[in-house]
Amino acid sequence: MWERAIVIGGGFAGKLAAKALSSYFQQVNILEADREYKDPVPRKRIPQGYQPHVLLKSGEEAIEKLFPQFTDELMKNGSIGSNFTRDLKWHHFGFWKDRFTGDLNMVQQSRPMLEWHLQKRVDRVSNITTRYETMVKQLIVNRKQNKVLGVLVKSFKTGMEEELYADLVVDASGFGSKSIDWLKTFGVEVKEEKVWIQLFYATRLYRLKKQERLDWTNLLISPSFPENPIGASIQTIEENRFSVTISGYANDHAPQTNEEFFAYAQSLPVSDFVNFLTQAEPISDIKIYKIPNQVRRRFDLARQIPEGFLVIGDAHCRFDPLFGQGISVAAMEALELQSCLHQTKRLDIGFTRRFHKNIAKQIATPWEMAITEAFRHPKIKGKNSFLLPFKHWYTKRLYQASAHDPFIYITLARVMNLIRTPLHLFHPKVVTSIVFGWQKKNV
Template identity: 35%
Template sequence: MNGNNRHAIVLGGSIAGLLAARVLTEHFEQVTLIERDALPTGAEPRKGVPQGRHLHALLARGYQALVALFPGFKTDLLEAGAVISDLSNDVRWYQGGYSVNFNSGIEAVFISRPTLEWLIRQRVVALPNLALRPSCAVTALTTTADQQQVTGVMIHDRQTNEDETVTADLVVDATGRGSHIPKWLTQLGYATPEESTVNVGVSYATRLYRRTVSDDQAKALLNVPVAPLEKRGGGVFPIEHNGWLATLTGYQDDEAPKDEQGFLAHAHSLPAQEIYELLKNAEPLSDIATYNYPASRRRHYEQLTRFPIGLITVGDAVCSFNPIYGQGMTVCALEALVLDKWLRSATQQNQPRDSRQFFTLIAKVIDVPWALAKGADTVKASPNLLDRYLNRLKKVSQHDKVVSLAFIKVVQLLAPPASLFHPRIVLRVLLGSWRRDQAKRSLKTAWRTV
């Protein structure tokens, strides 16, 4: 390790921060993870991550990345009680119709968000060159006199009630959507990143229930609304300790319910009736938690022409996605892999670390999930050819396993969207919908002749 690889600091100890810290321990002599919350000793929800009570899907690509970062992580998950099953066979997936069930060979992990974060934290705090500073709020950046380089941070220790300066060769901001970096950049005389937003106005209501069926009999249920026609959705996942975690969602003025009666009524109104059938007799184990998410927001750090040396930002602080598509944690994991690559290449080439290069690299990771979420959330007056093709593809995937698998792989970030335009898939989509239309037409003719 060279002279400027002595100490790295990570701000924020949620998923993005923990995964960044894991990577940094391979490149720096010492890594300090600074978290504002007093961290619980076990797997519990906490103040700094209010979304933690709600259903969190881990996309298949994110699961792969976690296993790459923490070899043997599947065992950790299973020992903590996670339910791991087949992404198609064991999920009743409704999006304008039920998807066909078949053995996809792709594993799906069902676990509560606090337990997942706790498992990752256990792995990270066990790293010998990692120091965790809970109950410490970062209050400012420190820089060289010319403000060209970030040299560390000011923190307020909530336990001792003292302020302190912590110096570092690299500061990684992972403080989430509310990150102060844009404000601090302005104070240092830098431009702030442009922001792209997609107003979604989605509300969440979540409740934990007792599960009486075993892990291998439990099917996850998902009802993803087809925007803009449908405003309501929901999901029920089998999680650790024989739990069913049920989240109901609503778009815009059709808010997710806050009370027991409304909760069941909302479930009853969903096209995927299996959700209501499961919940109506299940025993609730918690109150109903709610969350309102206004808009997907992407900060385009990659477009800035000037940026201080020694600072980068990751996770929701860069891009926060409509949670319905379950992309956030997976993007954090992919960014951690990029961080590793970026640090490795700077060391190999014996070059100073260029933060703008890092932002260019993570922009490529963000582009696809951002486009997928934005495409699904953008209401178009008249769908173009591409939209019509994708709509057909989704319909055909309800009965065609090959098309369904191709679609699943794209949504799970395992394959690029271009794979949906492979001639084999295009043919099946066109033929599949033609066959269905033919069937409908012959049914109509048959009726007329009766």
């Protein structure tokens, strides 16, 4: 075992990375800028904590490998179990998808509950410690050997600065990461790929006025550009609550009042969302979160990144949260970190570059899925491939065909959950249905 690893940031990516590191380092220190928290409530430094979060099947499986029986603990403490193709009522490109019991069983809950349970599991690992109210100011690097030595930190409690040394430093500090600026001081340039989506999320918690039984667990009305630019979702979470969200792209106005929230609901192509709101009562304020862009930072292409400095999670790539990919990709990256450490004997011979290249492959698929859909919006522009018109034609037909073809729907669901590659969308049965037509049904 190596002596010490430092993880910058105690969010999802940081906790998962710390667990992956704990089998290979005597000490793992998480440095978290926020205060310690004892209850499953939104954290001050996590403004998106009020918004709905999805744990894809790939993420659930990755977390389960790092923390066995994790999903069992969630279920015992109030998480909601659902079957993806049976319990999700989904309107997409003009059609409701037929519902049936498939093989994708999921767990769902609020973000604070998921993160709180993850923190409790981290606290049980004897060689992981979390140091709160601590900000990392700079990397410490041996320039001659181009090797990271540790970090310079500042305590919010005392105002004191100190140097902390380590064999490996993992930046999991989220989109606000300073890693690109830190690397610039050592002459390392990291390119960024950006798609300006100007997305807003407006979320409010509701309870049903009467304990009526709904015939769905989740309701999703996907934006279908250009016909329907507004997205809406209702997610059942713990304590008989519903996380109700309206989203819009390209700098649309976010609803801030009851009247605006309801007006957006009325603008949707189907009435189910409005029907729910009339049966429910709000139990929170409207919480708005805005994401100006999707950003992929190409650490895999950068040269001379100091050995022993790794970047994961949103610090590496921030996805469009509408697709629910961020937590799951972070979990998959943590597993990849564990695998890379298992296969290496030294941390100073191309280890950093190999790791970044490996997770770049994991990032590529969800990134491509998200930006392909974003470019359907007439106001969203960016660098794209000449294949984009074909992708838009094929996937639109795919989405519509999946509404009434169980094989296509379950194939799509597996790809969306990152447990199958997009190549499965070109299975002969899928291609045949799309190329030679599919039976339209009424909305």
